[in-house]
Amino acid sequence: NAGVTQTPKFRILxxxxxxxxxxxxxxNHNYMYWYRQDPGMGLKLIYYSVGAGITDKGxxxxxxxxxxxxxxxxxxxxxxxxxxxxxxYFCASSPGGGEPQHFGDGTRxxxx
Amino acid sequence: AQSVAxxxxxxxxxxxxxLTVKCTYSxxxxxxxxxxxxxxxxxxxxxxxxxxxxxxxxGSYGFEAEFxxxxxxxxxxxxxxxxxxxxxxxxxxxxIGSFSGGYNKLIxxxxxRLAVHP
Numbered sequence: 001n002a003g004v005t006q007t008p009k010f011r012i013l014x015x016x017x018x019x020x021x022x023x024x025x026x027x028n029h030n031y032m033y034w035y036r037q038d039p040g041m042g043l044k045l046i047y048y049s050v051g052a053g054i055t056d057k058g059x060x061x062x063x064x065x066x067x068x069x070x071x072x073x074x075x076x077x078x079x080x081x082x083x084x085x086x087x088x089y090f091c092a093s094s095p096g097g098g099e100p101q102h103f104g105d106g107t108r109x110x111x112x
Numbered sequence: 113a114q115s116v117a118x119x120x121x122x123x124x125x126x127x128x129x130x131l132t133v134k135c136t137y138s139x140x141x142x143x144x145x146x147x148x149x150x151x152x153x154x155x156x157x158x159x160x161x162x163x164x165x166x167x168x169x170x171g172s173y174g175f176e177a178e179f180x181x182x183x184x185x186x187x188x189x190x191x192x193x194x195x196x197x198x199x200x201x202x203x204x205x206x207x208i209g210s211f212s213g214g215y216n217k218l219i220x221x222x223x224x225r226l227a228v229h230p
Contacts, residue, residue: 004155033217040121042202042220043156058217090155098144098163098206101218103155 002026006091006104013081013111021076021107023091031094032074033101034058034066036087043090049074081111114139116205118221125193126229133188133224135203144206145186146218147177151199159201162186173197193228200225 007022025032030051035043045058049068063085065077074093078085088108092101115138125131137143144163148156160171167179177188186203200223207217 040222042222043218044220045217048217092155098161100146100148100158100161101156103148103157105153105155 004091004093004102004104006089006107008107009105010108011110013078013109015081015083015111017081018077018079019081021078021089021091021109023074023076023104024072025074025091025093025102026072027093027095027102028071029093029095029102030071031096032068033092033094034064034074034076035090035092036060037090037106038087046076046089078109083111085109086111114205114207114219116203116219116221118201118203118224120224121222122225122227124227124229127195128192131190131193131197131226131228133201133203133226135186135188135221137184137186137203137205139205143186145177145179146204146206147171147175147186147188148202148204149173149199150202150223156202159188193226195228195230198226198228 004025033048034046037043044060046064047066049055055066068074088106090106092103094101117136146161147159150156159175160169162169162179170176175190179186202223203221204218
């Protein structure tokens with residue numbers, strides 16, 4: 001019962017570096033999402049995907065990119081890391097309709 | 113604009129007492145509402161949802177929520193709190209614009225920290 005798996009769990013980046021946050025799910029869900037969680041702010045949607053090859057922007061997409069080449073994987077790319085991107089990032093998936101989203105355990109990212 | 117408000121940053125309750133975590137929403141049309149719980153260093157876990165039907169929804173771990181359309185509220189409740197219920201709780205509403213696409217774009221509240229004291 002792996003569900004949604006995120007790697008790495010922790011990372012420290014220097015300003016200007018790039019990295020990819022990995023997310024994979026084994027539930028054959030069509031819909032996948034990336035959120036960031038900042039203290040006292042709830043979760044903000046960065047990008048989402050409704051299926052392989054189809055992605056769209058959420059509320060806070062600037063500074064990020066995504067791709068969805070398979071149903072299982074939905075990586076999030078930071079190209080030029082900035083201190084404002086210090087946050088906890090969550091990946092989620094859902095089967096669609098009114099069904100709830102399933103979340104990974106998050107990646108804690110610090111940019112110094 | 114659609115929104116979710118959780119008016120309390122923190123709720124303190126003694127073990128064994130009933131608890132309520134408040135949530136109000138603003139959305140056009142009929143809302144899809146969700147409650148999630150987050151334990152330290154973990155992702156969000158689904159507790160319960162309201163889509164239609166009975167206004168009292170039962171969920172995981174003994175939690176329930178009451179949908180009140182006239183007050184636009186969806187408060188989370190539990191008759192007898194446990195120390196292990198201490199966590200961060202999020203209320204969320206499905207974005208009305210995502211209905212046609214079939215996906216579940218959620219708008220989250222800021223979260224309420226529940227502290228249950230022995």
